[in-house]
Amino acid sequence: MSKLGISKKKKKESIFELDKKSILKFLKTFFLIFIISTFSFYCMIRIIHIHHCSGNAEWKENNNQKYLDVYSDNYYDLGYLTGQKISYKIITLKIILISMSSSLNTSYDKIKQQAKEYIPFILDEYILEMKGLADGASNKLGIDISFNDILIQNTFLDIVYGQLLPQQINPIGCTSIGVNGINNNPVAGQNFDFIKAFENTLSFVKHKLPGKPAIFGIKFGASLNIPMAINEYGVNALITVVQTNVIGEPNIPITCRTRNAFEKSSDIINFLEQFFPLDGLAQTNSFTLVLSDNNSVQSIDVVPGLLSIKNSNQLIRTNTFTDPSWQQFLTNTSYSKERQELVDLLVSNIISDTNNFTYQNLESILKNKPKVCRISDKSSDIATLAFMSRNKFGLGNPIEHTWGVIEF
Secondary structure (H helix, E strand, O other): OHHHHHHHHHHHHHHHHHHHHHHHHHHHHHHHHHHHHHHHHHHHHHHHOOOOOOOEEEEEEEOOEEEEEEEOOOHHHHHHHHHHHOHHHHHHHHHHHHHHHHHHOOOHHHHHHHHHOOHHHOOHHHHHHHHHHHHHHHHHHOOOOOHHHHHHHOOHHHHHHHHHOOOOOOOOEEEEEEEEOHHHOEEEEEEEEEEHHHHHHEEEEEEEOOOOOOEEEEEEOOOOOOOOEEEOOOOEEEEEEOOEOOOOOOOOOHHHHHHHHHHOOOOHHHHHHHHOOOOOOOOOOOEEEEEEOOOOEEEEEEEOOEEEEEEOOEEEEOOOOOOHHHHHHEOOOOOOHHHHHHHHHHHHHHHHHHOOOOHHHHHHHHOOOOOOOOOOOOOOOEEEEEEEEOOEEEEOOOOOOOOEEOOO
């Protein structure tokens, strides 16, 4: 009986060992199939989106600051070349927007549907560029980036700050300065402040198309252009977004509106004509602009359906309105007021003491910590993520990072 018991026990153990081997063999086979399938899918995506482009794109470095230099004969190829080079920025922004959509009481699919409402207002050439961005990024990543993903990245500022108006999230922060120096030589620049988690979605890009001026500016993921840029004619735009209680409507996205204005402008007057077309004031969200060319500076305050243009030798704009009659539009009338008053005072004191305002003065103010230059390691905090003047640029903050020189 004991021998029989031992025999049965050994038989059970051998069956158990056999099952373990079978499971391990199955897992190894499954893992191998998964790897092969994933690699095949990756290759298929890259092959589907392969395209031979006119032009070239390469990362360049100036004083430890990188920027993408890209040129092409057409909009699609410009987008494709750019999409390949900034593919990581594009997929990072997509992941962030998917993850943060629930905090905005919406979903990525709902944002996608809202973004599609802007398509009728977008010029065909910019649609082509967005398609190129999607294909170029897909080819590089081996992951499908759709046109709708690119469309969202070109409309999310309009949607979030124009339609969703989420008062529960931290307001965007920026400080822009425009001053007429000696001989009406404008000095202008800004800090770009945003939620820290977005820092890896930003890139500076200089691009050139035939018959169009070269444009140098910052991109959010796959955005065509946001108004923190300058063209080779010296037209410069600086933006601060303002949270208001005024709902915007689908119209020309601010990224496309900015691109169009820079492509057709040799001075501030041209820019205003293109950015604010004569057929109406249909803006998608609320913001301020500081504009400068080689001879003058102006500021524009905007809420959907209303704008105010000011000419002055000293223009300071943060994420608020200074006009008393415009306080009614603000969701938080106290937000950014201290920063606004501080920068006004700093600029005024310099002009009063020296009767001049230089780029050294500008840079020293943009380094003012903690109100103007905000530094944080927390991904949920507002921090200074980039900075730019009419002749210099940089990712990071101006205290810890060097300034690159803009070259046309």
